[in-house]
Amino acid sequence: MKSTARRLAVAKPPAQPAALSAGAPLRLESDYVLEQHIGHLLRRSHQRHVANFEKGLGVLDLTPTQFAALAKIGERGEVSQNLLGRQTAMDPATIQGVIQRLMARNLIERRSDPSDRRATLLRLTPAGLALAKNAIVKVEEVSQTTLAPLDARERAALALLLQKLSGLA
Amino acid sequence: MKSTARRLAVAKPPAQPAALSAGAPLRLESDYVLEQHIGHLLRRSHQRHVANFEKGLGVLDLTPTQFAALAKIGERGEVSQNLLGRQTAMDPATIQGVIQRLMARNLIERRSDPSDRRATLLRLTPAGLALAKNAIVKVEEVSQTTLAPLDARERAALALLLQKLSGLA
């Protein structure tokens, strides 16, 4: 078994206590290029899409995760909270907050599962259903905006590659 | 000029006040498939990479953004905070928190720009430089882990597509 669980990588400060390093700044001699790394590219691309999303949804005022939850609930009819989390790739702590905010807006409602007293079942309210329908149209437009730099062949290729990368294929 | 700045999309609850909808759950009749949408794929892929990152960095205990800031500072020698933010795709509010945490760990230090009293210049401490060097090695390994599902040709294609998508190409 592993000995220590986790150790903070705190480095003790250098010898001279107070003064800032006086001379030329320290440089990292390396051919590392942030902009070419997969992590940075994924982050930037996702960041741009989220920006498009929030702009495109406008008065509907849904975040990507809120929309995903709403759409998934509508697709399944009724789901438990943790199952919904797994199907939208959110951990229990995250989905919990999302659910709370959707409930506060009367978009979903919950009842306890009669066959499992631990679980709560989620379903759309009429308002949630109506909002989801409107949102789907907008979300399609958002996807077009995000994908605008790519042609049809590139879009298909990208989707396939990302499915492989995320373990969905 | 626009009339109202922003309106909350709150829907008034349906006629019956208290009771949950009794019958069958409302369903969203739609062929919308979350798993095929670019936003979800980007989110999942990024999510998987971040998980690899945090696992792979181990005791170095750097988040992707903290590493990006550290690497960029080391590359430039000395940068102002906002410029660093632009080069790592973080807005001023976000980079501010990252800088605070790196400073609290003695990895970077700041001085006010003598030629612009608004700006603060950031540079690596010796500890920060050492940590960054170690981190770069680990980060390369993380990238390999993330990209493991793809062969060389697919990796190159993905990088190109994401560069286009994020506006870096």
Next chain:
DNA sequence: CGAGAAACGTACGCATACAAACAAAGCCCC
């Protein structure tokens, strides 16, 4: 020169995102 615009860093609020710890309920399997 001097007023308006722009840029710098900071602060607050909200929404993901996840680790860790927890109580309650259900399941497994001897």
Next chain:
DNA sequence: GGGGCTTTGTTTGTATGCGTACGTTTCTCG
């Protein structure tokens, strides 16, 4: 039948990530 493991949902704490507003400083341009 019952002890242990798992699952469900919650809470707390930390870290992005961005909108917005703010005070200070610098720049621009008439």
